[in-house]
Amino acid sequence: MGTEGDAVRVIAGRYRLEARLGRGGMGVVWRATDELLGRRVAVKELAQDDTLSSEEARGRRDRTLREARAVAQLSHPHIIVVHDVVEDGERPYIVMELIDGGSLADRIAEHGPLAPDEAARIGLALLGALRAAHAAGVLHRDIKPANVLLERDSDRVVLTDFGIAQVAGATTLTETGSFVGSPEYTAPERMSGAHTGPESDLWSLGALLCTALSGESPFRRDSLGGILHAVVFAEIRTPPQAAPLLPVVRGLLERDPGRRLGAAEAERLLRAFRDTGRTPPAASSGYTPTRADLPQQGLAQQGLSPSRLGQSAQERSTRGVLIAALLVAAMAGAGVSAAALLVNRDGEGGGSPTSSAPRETTSAAPGPTASGSTGPTAASPSPTGRPSTTASHAASRASDDRPTAPSGYHVADDPAGFSLAVPEGFTRVPQGERVFYMSPGQTFRLGIRIAEPEPGGPLAVLRRAHAGGPDANPGYHDGKVTETTHGARPAALWEFTWDGFSAAEGPRHTYDLCWEEDGRLYDVWVSAPVGKVREAREYFDVAVDTFVTG
Template identity: 60%
Template structure:
């Protein structure tokens, strides 16, 4: 039986993959017992706490408990969980199938939303969170990618409770992994202390900023930078958030005890929906510092209306919660978290440090220059041209990337370029100024990765430019085709072509290349191989793409 038609639990037939994330793979499936279409989430073995040979009541116990907790939440804006099953030692969560994309896809495709739509989204998510919190369930990963928009009705659905926990959980797991998305994580969770419903409300404040402006106000080039921004740096809501500023400032209050509650946030958003404005007197002053000095309050006079050029910065450098009368500095806690996340990833990068003859060598962290007009042109590691930089992209440290599980015959690599993937055993790493390569021992097959800033016309436009430039960048370019597609639910473009290779000894080659935008960056993954080894190359391409994990 093929992977696409697997039958699990004697009932759910997996049809096609909808997406893959850090917590599992989501499939479109048929419930053959009830004759309905569903979504099935296959939890990754490492996230289930075991593997196929583990006892289903030990390896799957934690995620199944969480799924059952979420299944108790009955609300129109919360994903419906139909069933939780164990098949061949692995847990699966069966959910309703929402016909529509995510909020992240909508922003990537059409840009930020207007203020009325942001208020509508905020109200729906507040209602969903209130229903979950009343049952003691925390989401812990509220972000645009985990919000679905039903195409036919416009219904907003909060999904992916895959890391949800009952109230009182911390951000660091027993295995030392970071739980959640750092840009959307509340400062108290960054500091490793127990958190409650207030943490989800902080994430909602970040989400409102992101949907109104296109990105989180805590977006930085590294995990360390994000941690500093969340815990210590000035909070600068985007100018687009000015009409909802009292709500945003209230939710982005670093002290959870002073953060506005769901009821107050809901009241303010409903006021905007009915009147078109939020009373400026609702804006809260910044908290008093621990050294008894107080920053200037966000008074009504300082809160701009929708025509203002920007929103004020809000400085909230609060200390971590106390324990036994002792204070902990937020930045020290953040630094410890960065150090804890470094782990084995650095060792893998050292293992794959190599030189393929081009003289390019890997470092622990580097700054990549990008000319940005095209996604990429096929290049041999030994023949890559010098860059023409106009945009600088600082890649995150390897510590911020979680290594994927590698199938048999492959090794899991956390690359210094700010991503992780599975590559065939025996392949060696090299890089030039723009690209990272993993090359077969006989140098016949090359896996390439390039990370650069997203371009205004997106991945499809970038690939079409590369296709147009194909004859000038790839000798004997022919049979080129660019196809719109998706990757992990995000808009993507697939480019395939055949060419003559860079030398007569190389011979005819075939290249498979996919490009997509994610979190403000453009990711490009490709495999190039002799035409006679196209099937082998496609297997490597599929494995690299399925396992590819960007930083952050």
């Protein structure tokens, strides 16, 4: 609803601003009349930054006008029509079509979550809009329910507010270096300050679909730091209402942009759902279902073996989260604690790799053997080949080189000569040359081994352990050793699934990282039941990121 008390103004000699429709971080939106053509329009008055010099302000205005005109070239039934881009009194304005209707956010607030068919219809419309924008080299960067308009008395869905869009080869409409967008709907690679592309908009669409189906973003938390952690690290718990569209939602919410569901495949799946009432499996997606995603369907029915149950291979580095925290905190004045953001990495492993097969046992109960991770973690290379090393390993330490524990963890200063962050409630269990930190009931087992270097270095060590895996780990399968780095040091990752030491214990999955440092061989692993691999990866990555020798 507009604010009628505002003084009427005419800008650029033709647009009469009549009532304020809304205000946001990018400026004010007005209901207006184009007096030249006699039609109703919406006009966005972009906010000015009074801290800029006159030269900087002019440069920003020029960028805004240039890039907004590029966005105005987009032509698609589900993209807002930009009629004009003008400047009045050295302030830029974007003139758009006026949509008779509210936003998707308004619809959800007033009437609750959408039915799956309606959510699929809106998702298809937005995918069409995004494909057209991306083909023209335009990234939206702020996909959220408030920026989706639902035209009254028609089925038209309109993607609006390209105010922070990015045009290929250009700077953004907002100040260079500022964090822009809505954190609950922002892709993890944008949070970490990495290069982003069309895949980032698709992540946001996945979060939007969750919100449309359940009424709330899966990344909503009570604090900005909590949101950042949820987006970048925490297990993604899709709402039960998303089950009918689960292959699409989970495929779009794949943290590794290289494995994220593409727009064409997402369209195919949504159309199939609307045609048949069922969503087929994705043909080309990095999405790997977890048991939490399949509450009513057996693994065999889904064609899944326990070894395929897991999280995305790539998690953003803690360093990236710290960068994001600094950017967003600077923007919002949130005062985010870096330590509070040093969170969630899974992993649980078995013994340490040696020339003889590693074994993880305790006097109280059997334990897993050496393990690693199939894909990159904080200490592993990204799928793109760029190293994603644990820079956070150094960033997370206090000035005395002691690690800082994330929320829910404490720093264990071990008598064996190292420190690391372990989850609250874990108990230290020494076992010869190995040290374990066990959860209650030994569901999760975090192991550390320090030894003399071996021929061939960490990679050879873990390859030998992998070769002996079937002897040391009953039912050993799907083992993989990956060469990587830990900090600037050569390292290796090992990941595998096995049957556990007893039928009562059941199948387990193990992650293991091995590296050399200061003339010693270090091995850190975590193992856990296959249904709890995401929690395990969290424990594993936190342990690796915070591990300090001496």
